[in-house]
Amino acid sequence: MRVTRESLLRIAKETVQERAYNDSNIIAAYLTGSLLTNDPMLGGTADIDLVFVHKNEPKIKREFKKLTPDFHIDIIHRSKDDFKSPRELRADPWLGYEVYDPMLLYEREKFFDFVQASLRAGFEFEQPALTLQRCQTLLTNARNIWFEISEFNGEASPKEIKIYLHSLFNAINAIAELNGEPIYHRRLLLDFPARAEAAQKPGMVAGVYGLLGANKIEPDQIKNWLSDWKSAYQLASGKTNVDESIHITRLNYYDKAIKAMLASETPLSSVWLVLWTWTLSIQTLNGDHLKFWQNACNSLGLLGDGFLEHVQGLDHFLDEIEIMFEEIAAANGLNDETPL
Secondary structure: OOOOOOHHHHHHHHHHHHHHHHHEEEEEEEHHHHHOOOOOOOEEEEEEEEEEEOOOOOOOEEEEEEOOOOEEEEEEEEEEEHOOOOHHHHHOOOHHHHHHHEEEEEEOOHHHHHHHHHHHHOOOOOOHHHHHHHHHHHHHHHHHHHOOOOOOOOOOOHHHHHHHHHHHHHHOOOOOOOHHHOOOOHHHHHHHHHHHHOOOOOOOHHHHHHOOOOOHHOHHHHHHHHHHHHOOOOOOOOOOOOOOOHHHHHHHHHHHHHHHHHHHHHHHHHHHHHHHHHHHHHHHOOOHHHHHHHHHHHOOOOOOOOHHHHHHHHHHHHHHHHHHHHHHHHHOOOOOOOOO
């Protein structure tokens, strides 16, 4: 089956038409994510990111619909109440960008037009004040998450590594959103270098790789992990208490993306996607699956005494971002009293 961006867009439109026709609670639907770009494929796979807005609180928040082993639809369900304050949306680092420039596929009562017009009013969304506010929110999130492990003294478990990675993810996006939309997990280390360059902080790329321990391994080690990673993912995807993103429908979406990165000029860019999805999967597993994950984390220097060193390193990284934001604020005449 030959799949193109155009055929995926057609499926997106047909899916929205069918759902809206059969569900009067849906008042808007739009497309977001990689399909809005000219080249959404990574490793020959892609997903269709749809958002359905409901008049009332939806019964489910997220669902996946398989199209082929390499393509699926990722549907987020939101309530109309999520959009009731355009002023708050402008300062939201995730939902704000989601609403700012998607592809509208359906609406009733001009609901979406009103929300988007309010969001874009005065061309303020991409101005330094609001941009910095969104980035600061991400940095604050990163710092608050970091506090959860800042005084941890024991042997790090999957829980602590997940917290550490979650903080780092927010920190990376605090930098990335200075010059565009936030970056999601699959393309995080692929797209981050360009954002760091745009922020005139290219050295932060090496900092991120160091915080992941990627400077301690070779690409072949990641290749050797893939069998154990895949086994853990497959088993965890059948658990009821696993993170929603660890879904069997998304296996090739991750697997082929990882292999594409390993075959690229920056093979170590695959380390984030492997480590993040493996850590989410291992939350529900033990035995040999846990040991294989621990072996990988030991190679990265993330366990034992290395965990405390990485937590301290993340602390310094967050401080560095905070200093950068203070410099940007000063250069743009912004301060704590500047109205946003």
